[in-house]
Amino acid sequence: MLETEQKSQLMDDGTMPMKVEGGRILLIDQRKLPGIFEYFDATDLDAMCFAITDMVVRGAPSIGVAAALGMAYHLSKLASAGNINIDVVKNTKDKLDATRPTAVNLKWATEKVLDYAEVLLKRSETGKKFGEQLFSYAESMLQDHLDRNRKLSEFGSAIFPQDGKVLTHCNAGSLAACGWGTALGVIRSAKLNGLCPSVFVDETRPRNQGSKLTMWELNQDKIPCTLISDSMSAFFMGRKEIDLVITGADRISANGDSANKIGTYGVAVLANYHKIPFYIAAPLSTIDPNIESGAQIPIEFRDTDELKTIDGKSITIEGAVALNPAFDVTPAALIKGIITEEGVLYPPFSTSIKEALERDKSTSRR
Amino acid sequence: MLETEQKSQLMDDGTMPMKVEGGRILLIDQRKLPGIFEYFDATDLDAMCFAITDMVVRGAPSIGVAAALGMAYHLSKLASAGNINIDVVKNTKDKLDATRPTAVNLKWATEKVLDYAEVLLKRSETGKKFGEQLFSYAESMLQDHLDRNRKLSEFGSAIFPQDGKVLTHCNAGSLAACGWGTALGVIRSAKLNGLCPSVFVDETRPRNQGSKLTMWELNQDKIPCTLISDSMSAFFMGRKEIDLVITGADRISANGDSANKIGTYGVAVLANYHKIPFYIAAPLSTIDPNIESGAQIPIEFRDTDELKTIDGKSITIEGAVALNPAFDVTPAALIKGIITEEGVLYPPFSTSIKEALERDKSTSRR
Numbered sequence: 001m002l003e004t005e006q007k008s009q010l011m012d013d014g015t016m017p018m019k020v021e022g023g024r025i026l027l028i029d030q031r032k033l034p035g036i037f038e039y040f041d042a043t044d045l046d047a048m049c050f051a052i053t054d055m056v057v058r059g060a061p062s063i064g065v066a067a068a069l070g071m072a073y074h075l076s077k078l079a080s081a082g083n084i085n086i087d088v089v090k091n092t093k094d095k096l097d098a099t100r101p102t103a104v105n106l107k108w109a110t111e112k113v114l115d116y117a118e119v120l121l122k123r124s125e126t127g128k129k130f131g132e133q134l135f136s137y138a139e140s141m142l143q144d145h146l147d148r149n150r151k152l153s154e155f156g157s158a159i160f161p162q163d164g165k166v167l168t169h170c171n172a173g174s175l176a177a178c179g180w181g182t183a184l185g186v187i188r189s190a191k192l193n194g195l196c197p198s199v200f201v202d203e204t205r206p207r208n209q210g211s212k213l214t215m216w217e218l219n220q221d222k223i224p225c226t227l228i229s230d231s232m233s234a235f236f237m238g239r240k241e242i243d244l245v246i247t248g249a250d251r252i253s254a255n256g257d258s259a260n261k262i263g264t265y266g267v268a269v270l271a272n273y274h275k276i277p278f279y280i281a282a283p284l285s286t287i288d289p290n291i292e293s294g295a296q297i298p299i300e301f302r303d304t305d306e307l308k309t310i311d312g313k314s315i316t317i318e319g320a321v322a323l324n325p326a327f328d329v330t331p332a333a334l335i336k337g338i339i340t341e342e343g344v345l346y347p348p349f350s351t352s353i354k355e356a357l358e359r360d361k362s363t364s365r366r
Numbered sequence: 367m368l369e370t371e372q373k374s375q376l377m378d379d380g381t382m383p384m385k386v387e388g389g390r391i392l393l394i395d396q397r398k399l400p401g402i403f404e405y406f407d408a409t410d411l412d413a414m415c416f417a418i419t420d421m422v423v424r425g426a427p428s429i430g431v432a433a434a435l436g437m438a439y440h441l442s443k444l445a446s447a448g449n450i451n452i453d454v455v456k457n458t459k460d461k462l463d464a465t466r467p468t469a470v471n472l473k474w475a476t477e478k479v480l481d482y483a484e485v486l487l488k489r490s491e492t493g494k495k496f497g498e499q500l501f502s503y504a505e506s507m508l509q510d511h512l513d514r515n516r517k518l519s520e521f522g523s524a525i526f527p528q529d530g531k532v533l534t535h536c537n538a539g540s541l542a543a544c545g546w547g548t549a550l551g552v553i554r555s556a557k558l559n560g561l562c563p564s565v566f567v568d569e570t571r572p573r574n575q576g577s578k579l580t581m582w583e584l585n586q587d588k589i590p591c592t593l594i595s596d597s598m599s600a601f602f603m604g605r606k607e608i609d610l611v612i613t614g615a616d617r618i619s620a621n622g623d624s625a626n627k628i629g630t631y632g633v634a635v636l637a638n639y640h641k642i643p644f645y646i647a648a649p650l651s652t653i654d655p656n657i658e659s660g661a662q663i664p665i666e667f668r669d670t671d672e673l674k675t676i677d678g679k680s681i682t683i684e685g686a687v688a689l690n691p692a693f694d695v696t697p698a699a700l701i702k703g704i705i706t707e708e709g710v711l712y713p714p715f716s717t718s719i720k721e722a723l724e725r726d727k728s729t730s731r732r
Contacts, residue, residue, distance in 0.1 A: 034682065034683045035680070202597075203571065203673070203681075203682075204597070205569065205571060205595035205596065205597055206595050208681055208682075211673075211674075211681050211682035211686070212681065212682060215682050215683045215686050216683050219683050219685075219686075224687075225687065226687050226688060226689055227670075227673060227674065227682055227686050227687065227688035227689075228673070228688065228689055228690075229571035229572050229596070229628070229629075229673055229690075230571065230595070230596045230597040230629075231568075231570070231571055231596040231628055231629025231632060232628055232629070232689070232691060232694075233632060234629075234631045234632030234635055234694065235628060235631060235632075235691055235694040236689075238631065238694070262595070262597050262598055262601060263595075263596075263597025263598070263600075265600045265601060265604065266597060266599060266600030266601075266632070266636055269600055269635065269636055269639045270632055270635055270636070273635045273639065304593075307569070307577075307593060307594070307595055308577075308593065310676050310677075310681070311676075311679065313677065314401070315569075315574055315577050315578065315676070316400070316569075316574075316577040316578060316581050316593055317400045317581045317582050317585050319585075320577070320581050320585075320593050321590075321591065321592050321593065322592060322593035322594065323592055323593075323594055323598070323602075324594075324595075325598060325601055328598075328600065328601040328604070329604075
């Protein structure tokens with residue numbers, strides 16, 4: 001797409017959440033933004049597992065690629081020492097997969113590294129060569145995500161209304177999605193295409209990815225954005241100040257039910273009540289065709305200190321009981337369309353998702 | 367009601383948000399709870415205006431009574447100096463009324479003081495005697511609210527399900543309502559009546575009245591409570607873990623539309639989607655019979671630093687644009703019932719509200 005390539009020169013790819021430099025895997029420490037911009041060295045397997053669990057890196061696609069890089073690095077080290085075999089590969093994958101349960105991209109990415117490692121082992125590649133090829137394969141995922149995000153964003157832009165006022169929840173930008181972004185990618189492409197989007201950003205308690213990361217990214221792109229609390233969405237919907245909602249996703253089941261950051265389901269219900277279209281924007285790697293419905297998606301419950309403290313300081317009573325589910329599932333019936341690199345998918349999603357995955361499979365050369 | 371009196375000995379009235387001591391009006395500084403329990407001297411008119419604006423005292427009924435006390439104190443001082451007349455009374459009322467626009471209880475309470483001042487002036491009461499009678503009248507409002515809250519809470523308890531799991535938003539407890547509470551009052555009465563309530567408390571961004579005040583009050587009453595973020599309500603409703611919702615209100619129009627803390631409208635939409643009954647609990651002083659619908663209720667927009675900072679520390683980018691509406695309006699159609707001291711009112715509210723106000727007028731001896 002020449003047109004897209006030309007446009008892309010108007011705007012960079014966004015802030016890449018990770019880089020490989022001097023043989024080290026460096027992740028932007030997203031816990032510290034927007035105040036501090038700093039890289040976290042997640043080269044070693046334990047450091048990578050910690051980085052994913054503690055949300056140094058977050059966002060389903062970014063988690064996936066970070067895990068793939070960490071897995072490939074660890075295995076290449078083992079291979080150099082002559083300690084590589086399929087069991088070691090599988091154990092490494094299991095360790096990474098256990099860091100966070102909800103996003104499927106993590107398992108999707110480690111599965112791809114596992115498959116490729118198997119191919120290499122079958123070819124009897126070992127030692128340094130095994131490591132180089134595996135790491136280079138993992139690295140290629142970064143560019144692949146960026147390409148796919150740009151593609152899905154163009155599809156999303158095509159349905160974006162002129163001067164559209166969009167609400168997004170959490171952060172589905174460049175940081176979350178390995179460049180360009182998914183939900184924010186659509187908004188960036190809408191800007192590039194002259195549609196003049198403006199954005200309501202809800203703060204996304206308890207981790208405040210909206211106020212911290214989405215506000216930061218939109219500000220860098222000079223896209224007008226207004227911070228509100230999660231509890232204000234209905235107010236602005238009721239005043240007809242929101243034209244559409246776009247969020248990312250962490251796992252989409254075969255029927256279109258979509259897990260995403262806690263609060264998404266509520267926003268989807270509110271959007272439907274106000275007859276405002278609600279879209280998911282996510283690469284096909286977010287789809288888990290092995291599960292039929294959202295009921296099968298495991299929901300991560302995180303430490304309640306995330307809710308009870310801010311910067312280590314209590315914001316409630318001592319000994320407060322709290323619950324902290326990190327995700328919820330939006331049923332397919334509330335979703336107007338799923339914006340992917342194979343186009344915008346519409347209901348019935350069980351059909352459109354299946355077809356998109358088949359198209360991708362038949363055209364993909366990776 | 368002897369039964370209620372006996373029961374009341376099982377539980378005190380809750381923490382009274384204000385007291386008159388040594389001729390001073392002392393307000394619990396609700397900005398500092400739960401960490402610090404401290405009184406704020408709001409005796410002088412300017413101090414009282416600041417206390418209301420800055421939310422030292424908050425909650426519609428508590429704001430109303432605090433304003434009444436402040437008005438009576440100021441006028442009694444002027445009367446002692448021989449400077450009392452109806453214009454001075456009206457100017458003092460106007461100054462207090464301007465502090466916060468949404469809750470009608472403020473104007474309701476200052477109107478009552480104005481009316482009584484007029485009666486006293488017509489009787490040619492002046493000087494110290496005028497002041498004593500006016501202040502004593504304002505003070506009686508505190509006990510009157512407590513009585514009414516206990517009464518409405520008994521009515522609410524009668525419709526509270528055994529072992530009911532209730533979600534409440536913001537704080538409509540003793541602190542907000544001059545003792546016992548409205549929404550929390552119903553929950554306290556449910557406990558007294560052996561109904562074993564348990565409570566989901568949403569944090570209520572941006573001022574966190576849920577995590578700070580409601581958790582504090584429920585904990586004192588030993589009522590099981592769980593803190594969640596505002597974005598989690600839909601999740602727990604979807605899991606059928608919430609049986610009913612009860613909130614307070616700041617102004618109810620003649621048709622039943624109810625203004626309350628920002629986020630209430632969203633919770634009501636979510637409750638209706640999940641077929642969970644949504645109730646308002648509020649004394650009749652919250653009803654503004656002069657306005658037909660919620661569209662006429664002015665919504666206060668507060669300083670956006672409430673959203674952008676916590677304890678003075680930024681939680682978003684520098685120069686972030688934000689919006690901070692402090693209230694929203696829940697349309698009557700989403701409300702199952704309005705719990706008042708004249709019973710639980712049901713649709714059509716335009717009729718039931720009118721009848722309740724008439725009953726109250728005919729029985730009230732105040």
